[in-house]
Amino acid sequence: MTQLEIMGANAKNASVFLRTAGSKKDDALLAIAKALREHSDEIIKANEIDIENGKNAGLTESLLDRLRLTPERINGMAEGVEQVAALADPIGNVLEGRTLKNGLNIEKVRVPMGVIGIIFEARPNVTSDAAALCLKAGSAVILRGGKEAINSNLAVSEIMRNAVESVGFPKDCIALVKDTSRQSATELMQLSDYLDVLIPRGGAGLIRSVVENAKVPVIETGVGNCHIFVDESADVDMAASIIFNAKTSRPSVCNAIETILVHKNIAEKALPEIKKLLDTKNVELRGCETTRKILGDSVIPATEEDYAKEFLDYILAVKVVDSLDDAIDHIAKYSTGHSESIITNDYNNANKFTACVDSAAVYVNASTRFTDGGEFGLGAEIGISTQKLHARGPMGLNELTSCKFIIRGNGQIR
Structure with a gap:
C-alpha cells in the first residue's frame, strides 16, 4: 500500500468510530479549540516560515494575506470550532417518514458521509474549519493543502490530532497529506476505495484539475467572479458604500466582487461617487468606453478577459449597460455562479433580478461579502458550492451529510 x-484505510477505520460518537464529538471540538489557543505561538512560528517562503517565491500581498496567521486569526479559528460544537448535531435527524399499507415503517435519516477529502490552497484556517465541520458531521477527513502553507498546516493538524486523542478519539479522524507534490494531489483524487467525497477549495485551476482527474465524487466550490448591478433607481450613496465593502474589505476572498455593472441612466451620477470611495484604497478600475468617458483616462480600457477574471486583488472591472436585461445577460455570460447583487429601489426589478440570475447567492441592496457559512448562521464552512447537485451555496453541516432509509417491519415479505 x-x-x-x-492514510485512507486509517481514516476509514476512524469513520466507523465517528458514526456512534454522538455528543462526544463536541468534547473533541472543544479540545481542539482549547489546543489552538494554547499552541498559538507554535502555529505562528510555523506560519512565519510559510510567509517568508511566500515572499521569496514572489507571492502577491493579497495571497500573503490569505496565508498569514495572527493571534487574532488563530483565536478566530478557535471560535469557529466552538461555534461548530454549539450547533445541533444533524446525524440521526429524521428527514421524512411514513408507514406503508403493508405496515412497513420507512424513515429517511441523516448519516455521515464517511471519509471526506479536501484539497485546498494557501489558507491555513481551512485546516481547522474543515476538520471541525467534518468531525461534527461524523466523518473522518483527509486534508491536502498547498505547499505555500505546509508548515502552518502541519502545526495546526498535529495540534488537532493530539487534541482529539486526548478525549479518546482516534487521531486518524483528522489526517494531513504531508507531500505537496502534484502526484499526491492526483493520488488523492483517485483514492476511490477510501474517500466517499472530495471537495476542492481554491482557485479555478485547482477546481478544474480535480473535476477533470477525480475518480471520487466531487463537490465543486467557488471560484468567485461576483457582480454588483447598480440599477437606474438605486440610491447612489448606498451603491457606493456596498461596492466599496464588497471590493475592498477583503479582496482576496471568493465573495469579493470583481465587476460592477451600472445602468446608463445613473452612470454619470453614480460612477464618480463610486470611484471617490474606491480611490481611498487605490482600486484599479478597468472599464468600458462609456465608463472611461465619464471617469477619464485613469480608467484602464477593459478587455473581454477582464470581465471573466477573478482578480482577488484591488482591481475592479466596470461596464455601463443599457438595461436590467443587459446586466442579467452579462452576468449569465461571465459569472461563475457564486454571488451577485442588485442595488435598486424598484421592487419589480429586484424580483426579476433574483429570479433570473442563476447563482448560489443573489442579493438585493446588500454586499456579496455575506456569502459565508458563519454569516449565514451555519458556523464554519467547507466552502461555497457553485454546483447544483446535493449542495449549493455555503456548505455547512447538513451539506456534509448523506442519508439512508431505515425500514422497520414485523415479518413482511414481498
Whole structure:
C-alpha cells in the first residue's frame, strides 16, 4: 500500500468510530479549540516560515494575506470550532417518514458521509474549519493543502490530532497529506476505495484539475467572479458604500466582487461617487468606453478577459449597460455562479433580478461579502458550492451529510 492508501484505510477505520460518537464529538471540538489557543505561538512560528517562503517565491500581498496567521486569526479559528460544537448535531435527524399499507415503517435519516477529502490552497484556517465541520458531521477527513502553507498546516493538524486523542478519539479522524507534490494531489483524487467525497477549495485551476482527474465524487466550490448591478433607481450613496465593502474589505476572498455593472441612466451620477470611495484604497478600475468617458483616462480600457477574471486583488472591472436585461445577460455570460447583487429601489426589478440570475447567492441592496457559512448562521464552512447537485451555496453541516432509509417491519415479505 502507498502512504496515502494507508492514510485512507486509517481514516476509514476512524469513520466507523465517528458514526456512534454522538455528543462526544463536541468534547473533541472543544479540545481542539482549547489546543489552538494554547499552541498559538507554535502555529505562528510555523506560519512565519510559510510567509517568508511566500515572499521569496514572489507571492502577491493579497495571497500573503490569505496565508498569514495572527493571534487574532488563530483565536478566530478557535471560535469557529466552538461555534461548530454549539450547533445541533444533524446525524440521526429524521428527514421524512411514513408507514406503508403493508405496515412497513420507512424513515429517511441523516448519516455521515464517511471519509471526506479536501484539497485546498494557501489558507491555513481551512485546516481547522474543515476538520471541525467534518468531525461534527461524523466523518473522518483527509486534508491536502498547498505547499505555500505546509508548515502552518502541519502545526495546526498535529495540534488537532493530539487534541482529539486526548478525549479518546482516534487521531486518524483528522489526517494531513504531508507531500505537496502534484502526484499526491492526483493520488488523492483517485483514492476511490477510501474517500466517499472530495471537495476542492481554491482557485479555478485547482477546481478544474480535480473535476477533470477525480475518480471520487466531487463537490465543486467557488471560484468567485461576483457582480454588483447598480440599477437606474438605486440610491447612489448606498451603491457606493456596498461596492466599496464588497471590493475592498477583503479582496482576496471568493465573495469579493470583481465587476460592477451600472445602468446608463445613473452612470454619470453614480460612477464618480463610486470611484471617490474606491480611490481611498487605490482600486484599479478597468472599464468600458462609456465608463472611461465619464471617469477619464485613469480608467484602464477593459478587455473581454477582464470581465471573466477573478482578480482577488484591488482591481475592479466596470461596464455601463443599457438595461436590467443587459446586466442579467452579462452576468449569465461571465459569472461563475457564486454571488451577485442588485442595488435598486424598484421592487419589480429586484424580483426579476433574483429570479433570473442563476447563482448560489443573489442579493438585493446588500454586499456579496455575506456569502459565508458563519454569516449565514451555519458556523464554519467547507466552502461555497457553485454546483447544483446535493449542495449549493455555503456548505455547512447538513451539506456534509448523506442519508439512508431505515425500514422497520414485523415479518413482511414481498
